[in-house]
Amino acid sequence: MTHVDIEMLTELKELMEDEFKNLLQTYLDDSEKHVIQIQSAINAGDANDVRGSAHSLKGSSGNLGATQLAEFCRQLEFMGRDNELSAAQSTYDTMLEEYQIVKKIISGELMKS
Amino acid sequence: MIDESGPVKVLIADDNDADRMILNAIVQKQGHLVVMARDGAEAVDKFESERPHIVLLDVLMPKMDGYEAARRIKEIAGEELVPIIFLTSIKDVHALAECLDAGGDDFMSKPYNRVILEAKLKAFNRMRGMHATLQHQRDQIAIHNEHLVHEQEVAKAVFDNVAHLGCLNAKNIKYLLSPLAVFNGDVLLATRKPSGGMYVLLGDFTGHGLPAAIGAMPMAEIFYGMAIKGFSMRDILREINQKLKNILPVSVFCCACMVDMDFRKNMIKVWLGGLPDCFLYRAESKEFISIGSRNLPLGVLDNDFFKDDMQIFEMTANDRLYIWSDGIHEACNVNQEMYGEERLVEVFRQAEKADDLFDSIKNSVTEFIGNTERSDDITMVEVKMVEEEYLKDTALIFPSSKSDGPTDWAVSYELRDDTLKTCNPLPLLLHIIMEVPGLHPFSGEVYTILAELYSNALEHGVINLKSEMKSTPLGFAKYYSERSRLLRELKNGFVRFHLSHKPSVDGGNLIIRVEDSGPGFGYDKFDNPEKSLNAYCGRGIALIQELCKSLQFVGAGNIVEVDFEWKQ
Amino acid sequence: MSIWSQPSMDGQELTINIKGRFDFSVHQEFRSCYENVDDDPREYVIDMKDTTYLDSSALGMLLLLRDHAGGDKSHIKIKNCSNDVKKILTISNFEQLFAIQ
Structure with a gap:
């Protein structure tokens, strides 16, 4: 199973041109924030925030x-x-595991471009 | 108008920075302008300030969600079509329903597909263009319609001033006429005559709308204008016919029926051209006669070819005449069957009381068509034969008279063969006499005197007919056919009017002397008017005697002189 | 097409056929079927065999044709009228203007 569809990523690169790096960086920053937010919302039992x-x-x-x-x-x-x-919480843990892999791949892409 | 080919301004509202960047790139690559918002509230603000054409809205956003933003945007957009595409997964049925409910027009799910988004933007932009065109056309139609209604109102107001109701409110008249009938081509006019009688005219112009209404105005103007001056039905019809022929296009004409009612002689003259048969109902015997159209409609032929074929009937008090346009005959029921003459005849056969007949007809037609709104198109009139006294509320009102004019004068006027055959001298004579200041209120009396003297001179003098002939209904008809024949063959006849007026302190004396070419008669029998008052004949003389200070026969009885004394 | 015309061989006579309702909705068709004719016919025949209804605007159209055909000097025959159609023509006394057969 692939964690990130490389074909899609290539298409995006074509579309975004110079902005592609910026997009990847934005994703990494945003996703980091969201992952933390989800965990604290679960802790607080705030379903809406989750x-x-x-x-x-x-x-x-x-x-x-x-x-x-x-x-x-x-x-x-x-x-x-x-x-x-x-x-x-258990779904979150699974998600987090997957997130770490995706983050690595995207970071790798960012370094390449 | 919207220019579909120009750049389209697209509002992208998504709280996720990365998603917004991608959408922005896709939309800009297609050559559109982009406005971006990070949440629902900002989306609404940006919509208001930037007025984008198409909106892409994420559903879940901080501050204000996509649903609420969509509702507000649609509200601000008003009648303008602003397509809203929700950025949501189409797998969630509840969310989809809510999107539609909030005014969403379409959906896009992530990950975004460039080709699909491009197609959607194109399609919505085209739809926006069509919507704008449609609205523009709708507005144009609304404006045109408003103009048309306004024009009709003005035309109707002018028509009402010209045509007014005349004496349609007289106690012997019942009628049905839509308030806007003039625009379906129907005209109904009625007026009292200076002699005390009444004219009724029902016309049905071809076509409808303004073209149909146009001919109605001169028709009404001529009808009222000539009637008050004492012109005969023949003169009025010929004048209307020629006028309509001159002004209307060939394909527009007027089917009509005109009636001249004489309440003193209990007689009517009917001219009918192109309208369905009218019915004459006898109150006493409950019989009815149908009177058929013998003439072409008005405005078809020049006066040289115009036939003024009249049908004359005697009517006793309470008898009625019914005139209608083809609206009744052609009134359709739900099965598209026409009401037709048969049903009308049946109503007359079953009639119990003459007084209820009018309503029976109305109810029968309304019941048949089963829809009271459409009965608006029916034009019908009932006129009842009554005593003249019964109609005194609706006597003719003359325009107020001038303050200066001739008061001391005399004039002679001799009419010879050709004139006697074709012309009616009374309007001219009345016109001369009415120049006398203050005499106008007496115009009805003066006209009656002139008319009676003239018809006596012509019928009993010049062509020497005996009025005794008229004492039976059969003789009555024969009398009028004889009258036409003798007039046609007339040679060396004349009628001379000698009029003179002398003023007094508060009025004056009008002397009318009429001489005819006839042999005269033994006038001594009129020494005792009582004797002749009840007879079918001679009522004219008795009437003159009542109106005048004096009446005397001179010579062989072929000269008569009356003195009409009046006081203001 | 509910109205069509057919000239005779020598072009002296033009026959106009009217199918269905003869009212304002066909006025353009009616006009063009006698206006767009090469010859100048001396006589016109209106065949109402298939005419189901006739209203007052149709009477107006007949007057237009009469005008086109020379007014008082025109020769126009109307034939094969149903009773209903004939009645409308008779009420209007159109037999004074047209030869109704």
Whole structure:
């Protein structure tokens, strides 16, 4: 299973041209913030915040081809939406694992360009 | 108007920086302008200040979510079409429903597909153009319609001033006429005559709208203008016919029926051209006669070819005449069947009371078509034969008279064969006499005197007909056909009017002397007016005697002189 | 097409056929079927065999044709009228202007 769809990333690079590096950097900064936000929202039991941060991370991850990460975020978003956070921590842990891999790949891309 | 080919301004609202950057890149690559917002509240602000054409909205955003932002944007946009595309996954059915509910027009899910987004923007931009064109056209139509309604109102106001209701409110008249009938081509006019009688005219112009209304104005003007001056029905019809022929296009004409009612002689003359048969209903016997159209409509032929074929009927008090346009006959029910004459005849057959007949007809038609709104198109009038006294509320009102004019004068006027055959001298004579200041209020009386003296001189003098003939209904008809024949064959006849007026302190004396070419008659029988008052004939003389200070026969009885004394 | 015309072989006579309702909606068709004719026919025949209804604007159109055909000097025949159509023509006394058969 691929963690980041390289073909999508290539297309994005074509589209963004000079802005591509900027986009990757923005993603890395944003996603870092969202990952922390999700954890603190779970800790605080704030379902709405879980939903919002997971939604945001889901969107940008999907756009960058991190399909698996986006799917874990979707699960967290729906838990938040349904106000059912009992399984949130374990899903979060899985998501975090995936996130670390995606982060490595994106950082690698950033170094290359 | 919207120029679809120009650059499109697109508002992108997404709280995620990376997503916004990607969308921005896609939209700009397509040559569109981009405005960006980070949350719902900013999206609404940017929409207001930048007025973008198309909006891309994320659903979940801080401060204000996409749904609320969409609602506000649609509200600000008003009638303008601003397509909103929600950036959301189409897998979530509830979210989709909520997007549509908030005014969303379409969806885009992440990851964004360039080709699809491009196609969507193109399609919505085209739709925006069509919407704007449609609205522009709608507004144009609304403006045109407003103009049209306004023009019709003005035309209607002018028409009402010209045509007014005349004496349609008289107690012997019942009628149905839509308030805007003139625009469906129907005209209904009625007026009292200076002699005390009444004219009624129902016209149905071809076509509808303004073209149909145009001919109605001169028609009404001529009708009222000539009636008050004492012109005969024949003269009025000929004048209207020629006027309509001159001014209207060939394909526009007026089917019409005109009636001249004489309440003293209990007689009507009917001219009918192109309208369905009118019905004459006898109150006593409950019989009815249908009177058919014998003439072409008005405005078709020049007066040289115009036929003024009149039908004359005697009517007893309470008898009624019904005139209608083809609106009744052609009124359709839900199955598109026409009401037709058969049903009308049936209403007349079943009639119990003459007084209810008008309403029975109305109800029968309304019931048939099953929709009261459409009965607005029906034009119908009932006129009842009554005693003249019964109509005194609606007597003719003459315009107020001048303060100076001739008071001491005399004039002679001799009419010879050709004139006697074709012309009616009364309007001219009345006009001369009415120049006398203060005499106007007596115009009805003066006209009656002139008319009676003239018809006596012509009928019993010049062509020497015996009025006794008229004492039976059969003789009545024969009398009028004889009258036409004898007039046609007339040779060496004349009628001479000698009029003179002398002023007094508060009025004057009008002496009218009429001499005819006839042999005269034994006038001694009029020494005792009582004897002749109840007879079918001779009522004219009795009437003159009532109106004048004196009446005397001179010579062989072919000269009569009356003195009409008046006081202000 | 609900109205069409057919000239005779020698072009002296033009027959106009009217199918269905003869009212204002066909006035353009009616006009063009006698205005766009090469010859100048001496006689016109209006065949109402298939005419189901006729209203007052149709009467106006007939007057236009009469005018086109020379007014009082025109020769126009109307034939094959149904009873309803004939009645409308008769009420208007159009037999004074047209030869109705």
